[in-house]
Amino acid sequence: xxxxxxxxxxxxxxxxxxxxxxxxxxxxxxxxxxxxxxxxxxxxxxxxxxxxxxxxxxxxxxxxxxxxxxxxxxxxxxxxxxxxxxxxxxxxxxxxxxxxxxxxxxxxxx
Amino acid sequence: xxxxxxxxxxxxxxxxxxxxxxxxxxxxxxxxxxxxxxxxxxxxxxxxxxxxxxxxxxxxxxxxxxxxxxxxxxxxxxxxxxxxxxxxxxxxxxxxxxxxxxxxxxxxxxx
Numbered sequence: 621x622x623x624x625x626x627x628x629x630x631x632x633x634x635x636x637x638x639x640x641x642x643x644x645x646x647x648x649x650x651x652x653x654x655x656x657x658x659x660x661x662x663x664x665x666x667x668x669x670x671x672x673x674x675x676x677x678x679x680x681x682x683x684x685x686x687x688x689x690x691x692x693x694x695x696x697x698x699x700x701x702x703x704x705x706x707x708x709x710x711x712x713x714x715x716x717x718x719x720x721x722x723x724x725x726x727x728x729x730x
Numbered sequence: 731x732x733x734x735x736x737x738x739x740x741x742x743x744x745x746x747x748x749x750x751x752x753x754x755x756x757x758x759x760x761x762x763x764x765x766x767x768x769x770x771x772x773x774x775x776x777x778x779x780x781x782x783x784x785x786x787x788x789x790x791x792x793x794x795x796x797x798x799x800x801x802x803x804x805x806x807x808x809x810x811x812x813x814x815x816x817x818x819x820x821x822x823x824x825x826x827x828x829x830x831x832x833x834x835x836x837x838x839x840x841x
Contacts, residue, residue, distance in 0.1 A: 624772065652827075652828075652829075653826050653830060654830065658774075659817075661837070662834060663736075663820055663832040663833050663834040663835045664773075664820065664822075664832040665832070666829055666830070666831060666832075669829045671840055682814065688797065709772065709773075709829075711773075713827065715827075716761075716778065716786075716826075716827065717775070718763075718775070718830065719772075720765075720772035720773040720774075721770065721772050722770060722772045729747075
């Protein structure tokens with residue numbers, strides 16, 4: 621059964637800093653891995669989807685990488701802004717079964 | 731506008747009462763999902779459906795029921811058998827094995 625872990629649980633950085641969020645998963649036989657953003661009391665917003673055949677995806681200041689052999693994905697945020705403050709979740713998708721990490725709560729201080 | 735809508739945004743349930751949460755999508759997605767989110771935890775799958783008139787139990791289906799009579803709609807009923815229903819409920823949809831898109835959520839509170 622797939623297990624997804626996100627470290628750290630919380631992260632606080634000054635504005636402008638580059639940062640990396642980590643996601644690890646136990647079963648490498650995934651279809652894809654998806655990163656989401658969640659603001660307090662809101663639904664999830666899809667940020668990036670990496671197919672199992674891909675190594676990375678980029679959208680604006682965000683870059684997500686995938687290393688299936690080591691069971692890891694990272695979300696890189698460049699030049700962080702206060703508006704990036706939110707909880708970031710990753711989810712690993714195996715055969716109609718999507719498993720979520722508990723998330724990393726990011727605070728970017730002005 | 732294409733997207734997923736959930737209603738109501740807030741819902742209050744009395745002990746012993748069944749309540750139904752609505753989820754509608756106009757993205758023409760075949761698959762729809764219901765998740766439960768508790769504070770500090772990841773999302774847990776309640777039910778999912780890949781086609782009309784068919785659905786499968788997730789990890790925590792006990793005390794919940796669903797129907798999928800139309801492609802666009804996947805309502806979730808929280809029955810009185812669910813002993814700890816207070817949580818944030820999220821609905822999602824996708825093409826089969828594809829990127830999932832989420833609705834805004836319904837916060838259910840037991841009075």
